[in-house]
Amino acid sequence: MIRLDGVRVDAEDRVVLHPLDLELTDPFTVLVGPNGSGKSTLLRLLDGLVLPSAGRVLVDGIDPEQRLKDLRRHVGFVFTDPDAQLVMPTAVEDVALSLRRTGVRDRQAAARALLAAAGLGELAERSVRDISSGQRQLLALTTVLATEPAVLLADEPTTLLDLRTARRVADVLRDPPAHVRQVVVATHDLDLAARADRALWIEDGRVHADGTAAEVLTAYRGSA
Numbered sequence: 001m002i003r004l005d006g007v008r009v010d011a012e013d014r015v016v017l018h019p020l021d022l023e024l025t026d027p028f029t030v031l032v033g034p035n036g037s038g039k040s041t042l043l044r045l046l047d048g049l050v051l052p053s054a055g056r057v058l059v060d061g062i063d064p065e066q067r068l069k070d071l072r073r074h075v076g077f078v079f080t081d082p083d084a085q086l087v088m089p090t091a092v093e094d095v096a097l098s099l100r101r102t103g104v105r106d107r108q109a110a111a112r113a114l115l116a117a118a119g120l121g122e123l124a125e126r127s128v129r130d131i132s133s134g135q136r137q138l139l140a141l142t143t144v145l146a147t148e149p150a151v152l153l154a155d156e157p158t159t160l161l162d163l164r165t166a167r168r169v170a171d172v173l174r175d176p177p178a179h180v181r182q183v184v185v186a187t188h189d190l191d192l193a194a195r196a197d198r199a200l201w202i203e204d205g206r207v208h209a210d211g212t213a214a215e216v217l218t219a220y221r222g223s224a
């Protein structure tokens with residue numbers, strides 16, 4: 001369970017997130033809303049990338065301000081820019097690196113299997129610089145899943161993807177590997193958002209609407 005008690009985020013001379021009390025328990029939650037409304041900030045609070053200016057965040061009982069290392073093992077974060085997390089020369093090495101804490105013996109073989117399952121098997125030996133940006137985004141998701149997080153956070157995970165790949169990513173987020181108990185995604189992709197259990201519409205650093213994906217997305221589409 002994810003819990004925010006009176007969490008506020010200030011940046012320079014303004015409030016980016018107004019005081020917020022929130023409990024997220026559904027398997028799949030999406031954050032929608034206009035550019036600059038505070039979605040990424042809210043997501044980043046859950047990985048300790050942003051710390052609250054006031055209030056407290058708890059992710060499955062872990063407070064980022066007290067147990068950041070434990071939180072980072074518990075949570076996986078897929079960044080919008082895949083290059084921010086692909087660090088090894090080849091795709092298979094990148095996934096194998098992510099497997100280092102899982103206790104898997106043959107990390108190369110396991111990495112190949114995960115790449116194949118993601119439809120990236122043929123790219124295993126390729127340099128991550130030589131594959132397309134959409135393939136890199138899918139690879140970044142695969143590397144994060146390989147760390148076996150209990151909570152998966154993703155910021156705009158389908159921006160660079162073609163229709164088919166975006167659907168595949170949506171399928172994974174909707175029905176992730178068993179170790180993932182909760183998924184929270186910030187997105188402008190309303191087809192992806194429609195598949196969530198719960199949607200929060202963020203506007204000007206506040207939760208403007210909160211409910212089922214169908215309810216919230218109907219209202220959000222109507223506002224444009």
Ligand SMILES: Nc1ncnc2c1ncn2[C@@H]1O[C@H](COP(=O)(O)OP(=O)(O)OP(=O)(O)O)[C@@H](O)[C@H]1O
Binds near residue numbers: 011033034035036038
């Ligand atoms: N460290 C910071 N310093 C100053 N302003 C910040 C900081 N972090 C976020 N902001 C501002 O807070 C607002 C919310 O940003 P955030 O990235 O959370 O929005 P978003 O909803 O994810 O937007 P987008 O849909 O464009 O990704 C923006 O106006 C942003 O410029």
